[in-house]
Amino acid sequence: MTAPPTLQPKFLPQRDQLGVVAVGFSGGQPRPGTDAAPMALIESGLLDQVRDELGYQVHYDNKVHDYSDVRPASDPVYRNMKRPATVSAVTEALQKQVYEHAKEGRCVLTLGGDHSIAIGSIAGTAKATRERLGREIAVIWVDAHADINTPETSDSGNIHGMPAAFLTGLAREDRKDVFGWITDDMRINLKKLVYIGLRDVDRGEKQILREHGIKAFSMHDVDRYGIGKVVEMALGHIGNDTPIHLSFDVDALDPMWAPSTGTPVRGGLTLREGDFIAECVHETGSLIAMDMVEVNPSLESQGASETIRAGCSIVRCALGDTLL
Ligand SMILES: NC(=[NH2+])NCCC[C@H](N)C(=O)O
Ligand SMILES: [Mn+2]
Numbered sequence: 584m585t586a587p588p589t590l591q592p593k594f595l596p597q598r599d600q601l602g603v604v605a606v607g608f609s610g611g612q613p614r615p616g617t618d619a620a621p622m623a624l625i626e627s628g629l630l631d632q633v634r635d636e637l638g639y640q641v642h643y644d645n646k647v648h649d650y651s652d653v654r655p656a657s658d659p660v661y662r663n664m665k666r667p668a669t670v671s672a673v674t675e676a677l678q679k680q681v682y683e684h685a686k687e688g689r690c691v692l693t694l695g696g697d698h699s700i701a702i703g704s705i706a707g708t709a710k711a712t713r714e715r716l717g718r719e720i721a722v723i724w725v726d727a728h729a730d731i732n733t734p735e736t737s738d739s740g741n742i743h744g745m746p747a748a749f750l751t752g753l754a755r756e757d758r759k760d761v762f763g764w765i766t767d768d769m770r771i772n773l774k775k776l777v778y779i780g781l782r783d784v785d786r787g788e789k790q791i792l793r794e795h796g797i798k799a800f801s802m803h804d805v806d807r808y809g810i811g812k813v814v815e816m817a818l819g820h821i822g823n824d825t826p827i828h829l830s831f832d833v834d835a836l837d838p839m840w841a842p843s844t845g846t847p848v849r850g851g852l853t854l855r856e857g858d859f860i861a862e863c864v865h866e867t868g869s870l871i872a873m874d875m876v877e878v879n880p881s882l883e884s885q886g887a888s889e890t891i892r893a894g895c896s897i898v899r900c901a902l903g904d905t906l907l
């Protein structure tokens with residue numbers, strides 16, 4: 584029998600309430616399969632554990648949303664972006680769902696889906712937190728990639744490589760059906776964005792990170808300082824009185840632990856290092872939302888269950904699971 588975990592005291596009036604949004608969407612990148620991840624994570628028992636072992640009241644509508652009702656019939660490449668109107672419509676709908684949970688003071692868990700969905704989840708928490716607390720959120724982005732390409736710097740045109748650019752306002756677009764719905768109250772401050780785990784950053788992205796002084800801890804930093812010090816520095820950067828949205832791309836983990844993902848990069852975090860980041864974020868008491876993205880159960884038949892287990896483990900740690 585484990586002691587009950589401390590549940591988010593600082594910014595959430597409803598401390599043990601968890602809103603869950605399952606997003607079956609893979610249109611931010613070319614490989615099918617990530618749309619099946621939320622079901623796989625849930626079927627492996629994630630929400631039952633969060634309810635029964637961690638003591639949350641889970642608000643989940645029992646649906647994996649593919650938002651087929653809002654998707655456009657045709658969606659040509661625009662400004663180098665692939666499926667721009669589809670990703671825009673899906674993330675706009677997700678933004679509204681996450682916002683509804685967050686404004687009730689619930690912690691919000693978004694299960695993706697590819698990382699483009701963070702446009703919706705983070706926009707939703709940023710807006711709700713401004714309204715509820717008059718505060719900007721910080722985002723801890725754990726990933727092998729920076730996902731901060733603008734449509735112009737992206738080589739691939741895949742929008743899952745661009746969410747941080749749209750969320751910070753580095754990328755903007757007037758067309759309402761192509762992210763023009765993102766208003767200032769949904770955006771995040773470049774100074775409150777911090778990366779951990781980077782090791783595959785495009786040339787244009789490196790320039791963006793440097794030019795704007797964005798705080799980033801690469802795998803080099805993890806090797807040099809150790810994960811303990813890196814997390815301490817990352818949390819120090821955002822300050823200890825800031826609501827945190829944790830956006831966790833499973834490809835931050837080494838493919839040894841999470842092979843079933845669309846853009847694996849060797850030389851990543853161990854599962855324990857990933858769990859540790861999540862545990863430390865929980866300990867701050869400032870976690871208000873989390874994304875788990877880029878799990879793709881169809882890519883590696885043997886590795887799929889490992890990757891799902893890793894994703895579940897990280898979510899549980901962020902929500903307060905402890906080793907003892
Ligand atoms: N969420 C991810 N796995 N992103 C990978 C992005 C890869 C590359 N930087 C791109 O822009 O296409
Ligand atoms: Mn990634």
Ligand SMILES: [Mn+2]
Nearest residue numbers: 698726730832
């Ligand atoms: Mn990513």
